[in-house]
Amino acid sequence: MSYIEVKQYTKVIKGNTVLDHVNLNLEKGKIYGFVGSNGSGKTMLFRAVSGLIKPTEGSVHIDGKLLHKDISFPPSLGVIIESPGFWDELTGFENLELLSKVKGVIGSEEIKNAIERVGLNYKDARIYKKFSVGMKQRLAMAQAVMESPDLLILDEPTSGLDEDGISRIRNMILEENQRGATVLIASHNKEDISLLAGKIYRVADGKVHAEEKKS
Amino acid sequence: MNYKILVNKKIWKSWWIILPASLFVSYYYFNNMDLYNGMAGGKSFQLGELFLVMYGSLEPGLIKQVLPLLMLLYPLFLLVYYLGNDIQDFYKTNAKYIFTRTQNRMKWSVIYLLRLFISIIVFYFIQDIGTLAVGLVKGARVSCGDFKILFSVFLIQLAAGFFLLLILNLSAVLLGMTYSYILVFSICLFSFTVTGLISEYAPGIVEFTKWLPTSQFILGWHQENFTFAFTSIYLLVGFVILITAFLVLTDRMDIY
Numbered sequence: 458m459s460y461i462e463v464k465q466y467t468k469v470i471k472g473n474t475v476l477d478h479v480n481l482n483l484e485k486g487k488i489y490g491f492v493g494s495n496g497s498g499k500t501m502l503f504r505a506v507s508g509l510i511k512p513t514e515g516s517v518h519i520d521g522k523l524l525h526k527d528i529s530f531p532p533s534l535g536v537i538i539e540s541p542g543f544w545d546e547l548t549g550f551e552n553l554e555l556l557s558k559v560k561g562v563i564g565s566e567e568i569k570n571a572i573e574r575v576g577l578n579y580k581d582a583r584i585y586k587k588f589s590v591g592m593k594q595r596l597a598m599a600q601a602v603m604e605s606p607d608l609l610i611l612d613e614p615t616s617g618l619d620e621d622g623i624s625r626i627r628n629m630i631l632e633e634n635q636r637g638a639t640v641l642i643a644s645h646n647k648e649d650i651s652l653l654a655g656k657i658y659r660v661a662d663g664k665v666h667a668e669e670k671k672s
Numbered sequence: 673m674n675y676k677i678l679v680n681k682k683i684w685k686s687w688w689i690i691l692p693a694s695l696f697v698s699y700y701y702f703n704n705m706d707l708y709n710g711m712a713g714g715k716s717f718q719l720g721e722l723f724l725v726m727y728g729s730l731e732p733g734l735i736k737q738v739l740p741l742l743m744l745l746y747p748l749f750l751l752v753y754y755l756g757n758d759i760q761d762f763y764k765t766n767a768k769y770i771f772t773r774t775q776n777r778m779k780w781s782v783i784y785l786l787r788l789f790i791s792i793i794v795f796y797f798i799q800d801i802g803t804l805a806v807g808l809v810k811g812a813r814v815s816c817g818d819f820k821i822l823f824s825v826f827l828i829q830l831a832a833g834f835f836l837l838l839i840l841n842l843s844a845v846l847l848g849m850t851y852s853y854i855l856v857f858s859i860c861l862f863s864f865t866v867t868g869l870i871s872e873y874a875p876g877i878v879e880f881t882k883w884l885p886t887s888q889f890i891l892g893w894h895q896e897n898f899t900f901a902f903t904s905i906y907l908l909v910g911f912v913i914l915i916t917a918f919l920v921l922t923d924r925m926d927i928y
Contacts, residue, residue, distance in 0.1 A: 507772050510926040529775035536772050542765030559773040600769060 458521055460485035460639055461608075466505055466515035468663075475501045477663035478515070483641070485520075485607075488634050490654025491643040491665075498663040499643040500539060503610050506641065507536050519608070535601035536610045541593045545586035549596050550579045553603060563604050571603035572596075576625050590617040598626055602633055609633055609640045615649055627652060682850075689854060700865075701726040741864065744890075747799055751833050752840060752856070755791055757849050759784050759841040767927050781922045785915065788841065792833040800826060825891060831907050832889035836860075838914040845921060860886055885910075 459482035468476040476498050483489055491499050504510045506517055508530030517524040519531045543552040553568045572579040575595035588596065594617045601609060611630070615623045623646075630653055634640050643660075644650055650657060657668045683690075702722060762784050770780055800822070808814075836856060843852035863886035870881055881887050882898040888906055 504926075504928070507768075509768060509771065510928070530772050534772050536768065538768050540765075542768055544766060556769055556773065559770060 459483055459518075460520055461506060461641075462516075462518040463502075463506065464516050464518070466502075466517060467513050468501060468505065468510060469513045475663050476505060476512075479505075479663070479665045481658070481665060483639065485639050486634070486637055487656065488630070488640040488642065488654050490650035490657040491641065491660055492645075492647075492650055492657060492668070493643075493660035497660040498665075499660045500612050501663075502660060502665065503536070503538055503612050503641065503643065507531065507534065507538065507610055509538070531608045533604070533607035534610065535604065535606040535608070536612075537594075537597045537601050537614050538610070538612045541597035541600075543585045543593070543596065543600075546584055548584055549577055549581060549588070549592075549599075552585055552596065553600055556600060557603065560604065567603055567605075568599075571599040574602070574625070574629060575599045576621060591619060591622055594618055595622060595625075598629065602629060605633075605636065605638075607638055609638050609642075611640065611642045613644055614642065615644065615646055623649075698722070698726060745860065747796075747829075748833065748836055748860075751792065751795055751837065752853070754795070755788060755837050756840050756853065757844055758788055758791070758837075760844040760849065763845060763922070763925075763927065771927055777923045778919055781919050785838075785918070788837055789830075789834055792830055792837065796826060796829045796833065800829075828889055828891055835885070835888075835907065835910060835914075838911070838918065842914060842918045842921070845918075845925070863887070 461481065461483040463479050463481035466476055466479040467474065479502065491502065493499050501510070505512065506519075508517075508524050508528070511525055519528065522528045524530070543549075544555070547555065549572060550568060553572065554565070557563050557568055569579040575598050577592060577595050577599065585593070585596070594614070598611075598614055601611065601614075609630070614630070615626050618626065627649065630640055630642065640653075642649065642653060659666050659668045759781075762780075767780075771777060774780075804822075839859070840852050840856045843855050846852075847855070863884040867881045867884055867887060870878055879897050881893075882902065887893055887898070888903045894900055894903065
């Protein structure tokens with residue numbers, strides 16, 4: 458049985474078919490890359506697997522459990538989808554602290570560790586509104602990994618980052634995968650995909666096809 | 673050059689708002705002109721007169737009659753500016769991090785409704801401090817009865833603000849910000865206009881105006897046939913319907 462099984466998944470929004478009978482079988486503990494042009498459906502696919510949207514047709518099973526019936530979303534999940542979404546009036550640490558209290562599985566130490574791993578300072582008193590684009594993206598990555606999830610869904614995780622940031626994020630993804638996490642990553646950065654992904658899928662016009670990985 | 677950029681497409685796409693609004697206002701001015709000139713029904717008039725009355729004339733003396741309405745509405749305009757898309761913002765930005773950690777959407781919808789209500793309290797507290805300051809500086813006498821009135825006014829302000837922002841935030845989630853602003857503005861304008869027209873031209877059915885939403889928020893309009901008990905029940909029913917609709921909608925909707 459696949460860890461993630463997407464079966465004939467179709468999503469129609471205001472008459473537009475954004476995902477068109479998508480079929481995927483993804484195994485646990487691997488890194489999967491998703492490539493495709495803007496508007497191809499990558500982000501929508503990630504929303505589907507995250508449980509943020511409901512299908513018009515089809516289904517998603519996570520570890521044998523049906524989304525929107527057995528479970529609302531994958532039980533151990535870290536996501537970066539589109540632009541980061543934190544609270545402007547809170548600091549980086551306060552934002553992660555608020556999120557950590559939703560599930561209540563980690564404490565301050567794990568939050569501080571995650572923030573430091575992405576190259577930010579947990580003591581930084583600046584509110585999120587004052588963060589640069591790169592800082593916001595780093596915080597998003599910290600948010601995704603802080604609870605050591607089994608599944609990481611990362612949409613353009615290196616977007617807006619400098620060289621150091623890109624390097625850190627790539628290393629973090631590999632570390633998380635070594636820990637046992639399954640990683641789905643979408644990126645326009647070809648190097649991200651070629652360095653990280655074991656298997657690649659191409660998304661175009663809402664359809665998903667496996668692609669040969671060029672060594 | 674691509675001439676498509678010369679016209680904002682939103683204008684064309686909004687013809688179904690612009691045209692009915694124009695029809696409504698033009699008809700209003702037509703009736704006004706008829707009465708102003710003392711003309712009975714059936715007597716002809718020049719088309720140019722309608723255009724002049726509607727777009728080319730304004731009695732300076734009438735301006736001050738508009739000011740009371742604008743003064744009453746400006747705090748609501750500010751409130752809408754600050755809080756009109758508060759809940760929609762949450763669902764567009766923060767929600768993806770929350771609802772991949774918990775399925776308890778209702779809890780977070782309630783948190784944000786509470787945030788909305790608390791923000792309205794703070795807004796009107798600051799607003800009323802200003803009014804209080806002017807009163808005290810100008811030497812207004814103060815008694816216990818005044819505080820009772822202040823408190824009643826404060827409660828009505830909160831109710832009005834919350835009612836308006838609930839409609840706005842709920843419709844924003846469904847329709848988007850632009851159309852929700854238009855919807856709320858239209859409701860207010862329609863409600864006040866109908867009240868004014870009935871009071872002037874059909875005073876026999878003035879009791880009907882107590883059913884209009886904006887009437888609930890004018891303390892001075894409450895009397896024998898339009899009691900505070902009626903307003904309380906009206907608003908309570910309204911809040912229950914709006915909050916229930918909001919919670920049901922946000923519980924089921926996709927998060928983008």
